[in-house]
Amino acid sequence: MLTYENERSDIAIVFGTAALDHFARNRQLRPSSAEAGGQLFATFDDGVAHIDLATGPRPTDHRSRYVFRPDRRSEQLEIKTMFMRGLHYVGDWHTHPTQIPQPSIEDLRNIRAAVRQSVHELKGFLLVVVGNAPFPVGLSVTLDTGDDALRLQVAATSTASTL
Ligand SMILES: [Zn+2]
Secondary structure: EEEEEOOOOOEEEEEOOOHHHHHOOOOOOOOOOOOOEEEEEEEEEEEEEEEEOOOOOOOEEEOOOOOOOOOOHHHHHHHHHHOOOEEEEEEEEEOOOOOOOOOOOOHHHHHHHHHHHHOOOOOEEEEEEOOOOOOOOEEEEEEEEOOEEEOOOOOOOOOOOOO
């Protein structure tokens, strides 16, 4: 379990084991590995967003070593299905073929556009980029509020990850 915070936001984001395992399984560890990605779903509890589920990639996504373009139609359907199960869409994740990941300019532009087009629970959307280094070093977590891209830092209360 890893908890992320930012001093300028009162929300805490907790990544559960299922989501972290899913990220780890999709790392681009081989030269032939394509980027992977998908959506993040959370439940809310007292100002804390628990990321219970990370989905994707799916066969209809466009994937190569440096590109991940999700099948947005299927994603919209997934958001509705998960909502009926009490899980809220809170953002996207994808991998980069690097040890320590950073969101690209295009990544930041995409999440900003998504935030501005949507109604959401989280005062913004999360952009998670997964690299090859063990977590939390290999994890980049940004909360885009529509005006600001806040880089979240791993909190001291996190349980050490063995991934
Ligand atoms: Zn990217």
